[in-house]
Amino acid sequence: MILDAETLEQGATLEAELCILGAGAAGIALAMQFLRGPGRVILVESGRGMADAASQALYEGEVADPALHSPIHTYRARRFGGSTTLWGGRCIPLDPVDFRARPWMPHSGWPFGPEELAPWYPAANALCEAGAFDYRADTAVPGGMRPMIAGFAPRDFSEDGIERFSTPTNFAARYAHRLAASESLRVLLGANCTAIEPAPEGGRVAALRIRTLTGRDATIRAARVVLATGGLETPRLLLASRGPGAENGIGNGHDLVGRYYMCHIAGTSGRLRVALPPALVHPGYEVAEDGTYIRRRLHLTEAAQAREGVGNAVMRLHFPRIPDPRHGSGVLSGLYLARHLLPYEYRKRLEEAGAGNPRMLLRHLRNLAADPFSAVGFAWTMLRKRRLAARKFPSVIVRPPGNVFSLDFHGEQEPNPESRVTLGGGCDALGMPKLHVDWRWTERDIRTAQVSFRLLAEDLSRWGRGWLDFDPDEVARDMLRDGAYGGHHIGTARMGTTPATGVVDPDGRVHGMANLWVAGSAVFPTSGQANPTLTVVALALRLAAQLKQDMARPLSVEG
Template structure:
């Protein structure tokens, strides 16, 4: 059932009771609600936005950034509407690796209180919900016939080229699963329900109520036996820090951990990869498995190499030459450059950077487009038919540059860093809630991970005789920070752990010291891995839903708000 807070009458608190209240209808919140359909428990899913984009609602995500060159504005890469950021994501699905869960001496504050094996049973179901096909993340598992090598003749002691990334449609969880939630008898979705504070009982250990406000001035109250914050890595920290009536520093923040250890990913494009042999010797594009799922191989630094070299997790892919430089003489790339005004900010930033298009550069790209017209037309047709109009979209731009000359695209783990954090600013939004101040920082170990991995990959390309990777080692840090923190991956602000002095939630994602408050999503990740977070967010949301069902022995309320027996 769908309801709208704009239509509810203030004071009708009895109607806003539930066994489980989930704050945030993105990947984590919708996953949990789906898992709880038919459970016998009353589930209330609160979403701050509506079914479509609303500028006034989106503006509630606005905030400040300490260094704007290092981090995008807080209202970018987040979407305040039903479906959350799945309405925006690119669909890349990758599980975390076993090493990501391990304590590593060379990665400060690493180690999860759960193991890879604790999450593994939930990954296949997560793959299904993300519509990414089977849980098969090596080429040897995914394809009946082994594909041709990524690069003919390439061999490495440190990098695996059998590892896959799989791609969702990409699936908008709101559009895909909204009808299922609407039909569920035990689930209510309340739109335009902005949670502005968590009200804690006198004992300080129970969330007694959630304060909800609308932009039209309505104030509502929600009471639930268990509360789950699934509002994203930034908003979860904001809600905890802003709830200060009983806990002066914020809920779960007795030891000043909430908002700290804020991680994104380290990503960039660097150097020139020149590969020997014909174009057919390179197979760096997307392949479709038997279910029609787009898959792509990459260079993945092995766990053994990470341990031996004392670095974090790292992957790289062959990438097209830098779009902004017309010297590539590639019509399709110049078409993308000239189309900058029509490409959403979240993607245009990495394709083009932030600067304006200069007239001289514009003309050089136009010459490329005209001079390479057949390829440009074919590329445009491909974009129209395989991406714009297709239900399962071609994931990204793939070109086969002349002379087998590529750049290298990398994606690396960011180490937990206590000084990288989000806090509350002195400015309030339209609902009176403090805005966020983001102070994202990287550490020397982050640079060392990228610098070491690139050096090893360059050595292996040379020694195998497959080609060469040319780059300036002195530019590594500048390239990994060219566009700042990787947008959209907001990780670690309410991290999981056993020690309340160094973490916010326990192994079940329950906030330390709180009996009925949980966190779902990447905020709870203690480390970031090399992997995009969505698949693991969904897997852990399934695990948390299962845990809550185990805690709720029997229903305590009905959808009408009638009290029944409490759980044992």
């Protein structure tokens, strides 16, 4: 059943065995496991089916350094489906090294190993519609995938792993009909949780305070509560909720809520030349038998990470930087000239200093005029394979002139307690305090990128048929050009075995709270190199199984 909070009576009280706050990837994946019970379940979502400016404005807040972090109401969507309504669909499981406590990586280590998540990844892959759970290049397609660079066998990188792409699946659009048909599950739209109210004696949640944008109030009393509101909204709600035993915010007895805020370090840099015919270099996608787009990438080996004392990282062959007209590509210049038509999340990457320079614009126009047919062909392909296709072509793939590529880097960020989100000044339209985001990078973050470029240059030199020109200082600038990478909001309610080391325990339960859990990338102790959504869904499925066991031990909903 799907209801709108505006249809509730003023001051209504709803009761349930389980309440899930947030209907994005984590919340919907979790709710899907309770379509036939056990017990009554309420899935609460602030937004509705369509984007709404007033709801989205509730995400607005402060950023310590706007050059390093986008406005916090961007790269996430306050609506039914959450940020799956705008994600790119890249699916990758975490690597075994990500779970380990690494001597060279401060604050690393998950409270369990990769075997704990392994049973949940295949079902998560299916919910994300990313095809078979097979992330090996030699088995993902019959006979194996084509090599990225024929004959290249690097020492410090593997190209055996792949990334898969969802359609990309909007979880609300894809699964709303199943949620609506459930007799045990209610979805409540247009409902904003403004406070988690602890019980008078502390130690558990007594009630959730709900308010609509028109001022209608309601209360939810649930035996169990799961926060699935994302890596920024989760700490906001925990910090803003005060009461007995939670004078500084729920779960914040050790001042950990909002700390260790990670995204990923990412950017394009360098100039890679390969002395091979173009047909022997494959920078783009292949299609698995089930229609899923898949792609190889260069993955820094665990041995190299340990030897160099750096984080986990991958690199992909990429076309030259679009804003620089020296690439000579009509397709890339056409994309640059049309950048204002793109969504903010993509347009931001095309904006650089000097973007309005008439000389630069003239060179882009010359590229387009010299190569009009390829630009038209590209536009038609993207219309057919991306805009109109049910399974969308994942991204722009353009073979650069002369077989000269840049490298697209995506790396782990070191967990840093000084990188954090806190409550800032002012309140939103519901009276909730706004967030203040102080995202910080570390020297190791940048060195991970610089080392990756150096090691690849050395591997290519040993091979003798490829050359990578790069400047370490330029790599550093390229990694920080856009600052924190997009919508990967990680680590702000991290797992730890004790309250002194984490906000939640290994099961995702908030330390010191008997009936409050967190689902989503907020609980990740480390970011790894992988995009977080697939792991978010796998953790949600694991949590659902644990909650079903817990529901065999009923808790009182009295408060």
